[in-house]
Amino acid sequence: MSVVTLTRFRIDPADAAELRLRHAALVSAIRSAAPGLAEARLGKLDDETWIGIWRWESTEGLRAAREIAPARPESTAAFSLARDVTVEQMEIIDEG
Template identity: 35%
Template sequence: MTVVRTHRYTVETGKLAQLLEQRTALIQGIRSANPAFTTATLIRQEDGTYLDIWRWESADAMGRAAEAATNFPLVGATLALTTDHDAVDGEVLDER
């Protein structure tokens, strides 16, 4: 079943361009190692926070990728550009 991991965070002042650049490289690297990673959507909310929604074909694939992420240097470097980071996982039940 398709799952998502939703990250909510604030970007450090003046760091958005760097975050977007690093995020692009991070997504490319994770996707090349994990074909079950299907989509990443970044949303800037009215309150200035961001939702970064990553879609996976299965919870198992997402879990394996999360374990491997500790060995991917851009993960920590990209997270360092954010504050108030929170993540939550969920299943996709309906899309129209």
């Protein structure tokens, strides 16, 4: 069953272009190190509030990524721009 994480955070609007670059690097690094990432999206609600939506093929894939992500320099770089970070996780019950 698929699992989705929603990571909501705030950034300085001046960092938007850099955030996009760092997010892309993070996605690439996680994909190469922990299989199972089906989709990763980055969106913004306003100039300061952003949401990362990552869909995993399984809970096991997410668990593997969470074990390696903190040690990855791409994670540190991406999250160094963020503040007020919250994360939610949900299992996908119905897919349409």
